[in-house]
Amino acid sequence: MLEISGLERLVLENQVTAIVLLDAELKIQYVNASAEQLLGQSAKRLIDEPLATQVKHSSLDLGKLDTVCRSGQSFTDNEVTLVFDSHHALVELSATRIQNRSLLMLEMRAIGQQKKISQELYQHAQQQAAKELVRGLAHEIKNPLGGLRGAAQLLEKELVNPELKEFTGIIIEQADRLRKLVDRLLGPQRPGLHELHNVHSVLEKVRQLVKLDLPEGISVERDYDPSIPDFEMDHEQLLQAFLNIVQNAVQALGENGGNINIITRTAHQATIAGQRFKLAAEIRIIDNGPGIPTELLDTLFYPMVTGREGGTGLGLSIAQNLINQHKGKIECASWPGHTEFTIHLPLRR
Structure with a gap:
């Protein structure tokens, strides 16, 4: 002793x-x-x-x-x-x-609380800079793409040989694909139509959609707090945000299988983007997969950042954009065997 x-x-x-x-x-x-x-x-x-x-x-x-x-x-x-x-x-x-x-x-x-505040401010500044960069790039890409597609369409009308039309078809198809990619990078530019809705009905829809194509060995469980009241939201936008995060978890678990838990609670005196809210809805999406590489954690929500081969790196960037449009915030904590995304959405009377 x-x-x-x-x-x-x-x-x-x-x-x-x-x-x-x-x-x-x-x-x-x-x-x-x-x-x-x-x-x-x-x-x-x-x-x-x-x-x-x-x-x-x-x-x-x-x-x-x-x-x-x-x-x-x-x-x-x-x-x-x-x-x-x-x-x-x-x-x-x-x-x-x-x-x-x-x-x-x-x-x-x-130092968790101080780190969260400084990280939130840093991420906000970086996201604004990234948005401006993406907008500028999108403008520079879309204009030539439109001209390229239009020229291919005019050329296609002049061609007599059907075999040659196959090549103009490829040009038009790839131009459309690139335009869709740019649109996804930009994300929704206008706030959606906000109506009173229940967050659990949105999450249940997410579970139904994920279960349609859920690999064997992966389970999606939920633990809801029924006291969370209905609040104003664009339920289609939140559906997309939650779906992107859950699908990310499914892809992380992969063939090894595992569990995904969706947990809701109320958070009191939540600070979001420097503003204090008396009450907020807290949605946690947790998986027991391999975890996110440490070097990706600080840039996880940036467009085109991904740790998965063949991934576009747009899912989490779009999810954050949609959560931001609801005046909320999204955070991530991860280590081997545990990845947790926490979303806070303010509950206003």
């Missing part, structure tokens, strides 16, 4: 930072109140437990802690994702060896 003096305990217990003391075998010897809250367990349950049994996944290689124990070389990582049994946290983590006690001290400060 680790002995800590009354003064030391008083100082540690009043730290806002979560502090965990580990022995040479990386077993927990002490946690302060902030660490109990972060790990979601009481000190009584945590003492003498290996840290590795409490952390189900870490973006930090926990082997680095062994290195600190042996070398005494401290380190700090500004952004570490830790996954526990029932929750996950984004923290700034420092590891220091306490020389005279043969202990390793972990200091962890939750």
